[in-house]
Amino acid sequence: MAESAAGAREELARRSAYAIAAAFFVLYSGYSLRRHHLLRTTGYDLGIFEQAVRAYSRFQAPIIPLKGPGVHVLGDHFHPILVTLAPFYRIWPGAQTLLVAQALLIALSIVPVARLAVGRLGVGVGLWLSAAYALSWGIQGALGFDFHEIAFAVPLLAFAMVALAERRWRAAVAWTLPLLLVKEDMGLLVAAIGGYLIWRGQRRSGAALVVAGLAAVALTVKVVLPFFNDGRFSYSAYLDPDKDLWSLALSFPAGLFENPRKLVLLALLLLLTGGAALRTPLALVAVPVLLSRLVSTNPVHWEVGRVHYNAVLMPILFVALIEVLPALRADGRLRMRIWRRTAIVFPGIFALMMHLTPWGITNPNNYADTPHYAAARRVLAKVPDGVAVAAGNSVAPHLTGRCRVVIFPPSHGERVDWVVTDTRVRTIAPKTLDQESAARAGLWPPTAEQVQAALRALPSQGFTKVAEDDGVVLYRRTAAAP
Incomplete structure (x- = not known):
C-alpha cells in the first residue's frame, strides 16, 4: 500500500x-x-546571437559583423x-x-x-x-x-x-x-x-x-x-x-x-x-x-x-x-x-x-501595439534581402536574418548601401552603464547624439533618404562619396 x-x-x-x-x-x-x-529586442544582443547561429547553420565561421569586421x-x-x-x-x-x-x-x-x-x-x-x-x-x-x-x-x-x-x-x-x-x-x-x-x-x-x-x-x-x-x-x-x-x-x-x-x-x-x-x-x-x-x-x-x-x-x-x-x-x-x-x-x-x-x-x-511600431515595420519592409545595411540597435534584429548588418553608425568604416534607424530611441546603452564605460568596453552601440550626427553626415557620403515614418528613417546609397 x-x-x-x-x-x-x-x-x-x-x-x-x-x-x-x-x-x-x-x-x-x-x-x-x-x-x-x-x-x-535589440541588435546587442539578439542580433549578435542570430548572426552567429545563422553562420553555424550554413557551416561557416561564426563571424558577427555587428561587433566589427571579422569578429x-x-x-x-x-x-x-x-x-x-x-x-x-x-x-x-x-x-x-x-x-x-x-x-x-x-x-x-x-x-x-x-x-x-x-x-x-x-x-x-x-x-x-x-x-x-x-x-x-x-x-x-x-x-x-x-x-x-x-x-x-x-x-x-x-x-x-x-x-x-x-x-x-x-x-x-x-x-x-x-x-x-x-x-x-x-x-x-x-x-x-x-x-x-x-x-x-x-x-x-x-x-x-x-x-x-x-x-x-x-x-x-x-x-x-x-x-x-x-x-x-x-x-x-x-x-x-x-x-x-x-x-x-x-x-x-x-x-x-x-x-x-x-x-x-x-x-x-x-x-x-x-x-x-x-x-x-x-x-x-x-x-x-x-x-x-x-x-x-x-x-x-x-x-x-x-x-x-x-x-x-x-x-x-x-x-x-x-x-x-x-x-x-x-x-x-x-x-x-x-x-x-x-x-x-x-x-x-x-x-x-x-x-x-x-x-x-x-x-x-508589454503587449500593447502602437502606430510607431507599425510605422517601423513598414520602413523595414523596404530594405531588400541580402544587402549590406547599417542599422540602429532597436531595428537590427529584424534584419540580421536576411541582410548583412552592422551597427549604425559603423564603428570601423564598413561600407554599406543602406542605413535604417529609429530616431525616437533616446538612449542605447543601459542606464546602469555610463557612456565612458560603454565606449571603453566597446560592447554597446553608439549614443543617440552620435546617431544624430551620423545621420546628418549621410548626404555628404552619397546617401539619399528614401523613407521616413514616425521617426524611423531609411537611406540608400545613390552616389559614391565625394
Missing part, C-alpha cells in the same frame, strides 16, 4: 511538472515573440553549445527561432523543480513554489532582455541541482558537465558543484568536477578566447588591473558598501527565499559565480532588472529552498513554523510584484 501511494505521488508530481512547464512555455514564447514584434563569436564569449540551435535555425531562419528556443529551455527547467516541489511538499505548496520559480525575477529578467546562451545553463542547472537534492550523484555529474560548453565562467559553477560532491563524500567525482571546472575557465580565458580575438580576452577590463586575487579578496567587503547596487542584489537574493535557502549547503553552489559578478567593475553585472545574469541563480536557490522546507516543517518550534511560512510566501510575493515592473511577463503594457 505504501509503495502504491508513493508511486501515485510520484506520478502526480511528474504530470504536474510537465503541465506547468507547458503552460509557462506558451507564456514565455508569447511574451518573447511579442517583444520582438514591438521592436523591443569571431568564440573570441567574444565561449559558447559552442549554440551550435545545437543551427539545425532548427536552418529550418526556421529568423530571430524568432532563438527566442522560442530560449523560452523552451527555460520552461524545461521548471520540470525538475516542479517535480521535486510537488513530490516533497504536496500539490498546493509545490505548485505555488513552481509558479514562483517560473515567474521569479531572475527568470523574467532574462526573458525580458533578448536571447543569451545562459538559457542553456538554466535547465542544466535545474536538473543537476535536483539530482544533488535527491542524492543521484552520477546524474548530477552528467547534467553538470555540459555547462562547460555554455560560457567561459560556467566552470566556476561546475567547480562549486564538485565541491558540494566532495562535502557529501563523493570525493572522486567531486574532485574531477573541481579540476574540470577550474581548468576550463583557465583554458577558455587564457587560450581559446584570445586565439579567436587577436590574443586578447575582451572582458579582462572588468577586473581591476591594479589588484591581484588577494587584493580583490581584501577589498571585497568595503566594495560592497561603496556600491549600493551590490547590496541590493544580495538582499533580494536573500529575501527571495526568506533566507531559508541558506540552511542547506546546496545554496553555496551559487557563491563562486555570484562573487565573480560582485568583483566586476561593470555595473550591469550587479543589476537585478532586465538582465540575464540572475537566471542561473534561480534554480539553485529554489532547489535549496525545497530541500530545507521539510526540515522546517518537522521542527515544532514556533519560530521555525513562522520561518517556514515566510519562506513559502516570499517567492510568490516577489513573483506577483514582477507584474508591476516594466519587464514583467504579465504586465499588459
Whole structure:
C-alpha cells in the first residue's frame, strides 16, 4: 500500500511538472515573440546571437559583423553549445527561432523543480513554489532582455541541482558537465558543484568536477578566447588591473558598501527565499559565480532588472529552498513554523510584484501595439534581402536574418548601401552603464547624439533618404562619396 501511494505521488508530481512547464512555455514564447514584434529586442544582443547561429547553420565561421569586421563569436564569449540551435535555425531562419528556443529551455527547467516541489511538499505548496520559480525575477529578467546562451545553463542547472537534492550523484555529474560548453565562467559553477560532491563524500567525482571546472575557465580565458580575438580576452577590463586575487579578496567587503547596487542584489537574493535557502549547503553552489559578478567593475553585472545574469541563480536557490522546507516543517518550534511560512510566501510575493515592473511577463503594457511600431515595420519592409545595411540597435534584429548588418553608425568604416534607424530611441546603452564605460568596453552601440550626427553626415557620403515614418528613417546609397 505504501509503495502504491508513493508511486501515485510520484506520478502526480511528474504530470504536474510537465503541465506547468507547458503552460509557462506558451507564456514565455508569447511574451518573447511579442517583444520582438514591438521592436523591443535589440541588435546587442539578439542580433549578435542570430548572426552567429545563422553562420553555424550554413557551416561557416561564426563571424558577427555587428561587433566589427571579422569578429569571431568564440573570441567574444565561449559558447559552442549554440551550435545545437543551427539545425532548427536552418529550418526556421529568423530571430524568432532563438527566442522560442530560449523560452523552451527555460520552461524545461521548471520540470525538475516542479517535480521535486510537488513530490516533497504536496500539490498546493509545490505548485505555488513552481509558479514562483517560473515567474521569479531572475527568470523574467532574462526573458525580458533578448536571447543569451545562459538559457542553456538554466535547465542544466535545474536538473543537476535536483539530482544533488535527491542524492543521484552520477546524474548530477552528467547534467553538470555540459555547462562547460555554455560560457567561459560556467566552470566556476561546475567547480562549486564538485565541491558540494566532495562535502557529501563523493570525493572522486567531486574532485574531477573541481579540476574540470577550474581548468576550463583557465583554458577558455587564457587560450581559446584570445586565439579567436587577436590574443586578447575582451572582458579582462572588468577586473581591476591594479589588484591581484588577494587584493580583490581584501577589498571585497568595503566594495560592497561603496556600491549600493551590490547590496541590493544580495538582499533580494536573500529575501527571495526568506533566507531559508541558506540552511542547506546546496545554496553555496551559487557563491563562486555570484562573487565573480560582485568583483566586476561593470555595473550591469550587479543589476537585478532586465538582465540575464540572475537566471542561473534561480534554480539553485529554489532547489535549496525545497530541500530545507521539510526540515522546517518537522521542527515544532514556533519560530521555525513562522520561518517556514515566510519562506513559502516570499517567492510568490516577489513573483506577483514582477507584474508591476516594466519587464514583467504579465504586465499588459508589454503587449500593447502602437502606430510607431507599425510605422517601423513598414520602413523595414523596404530594405531588400541580402544587402549590406547599417542599422540602429532597436531595428537590427529584424534584419540580421536576411541582410548583412552592422551597427549604425559603423564603428570601423564598413561600407554599406543602406542605413535604417529609429530616431525616437533616446538612449542605447543601459542606464546602469555610463557612456565612458560603454565606449571603453566597446560592447554597446553608439549614443543617440552620435546617431544624430551620423545621420546628418549621410548626404555628404552619397546617401539619399528614401523613407521616413514616425521617426524611423531609411537611406540608400545613390552616389559614391565625394
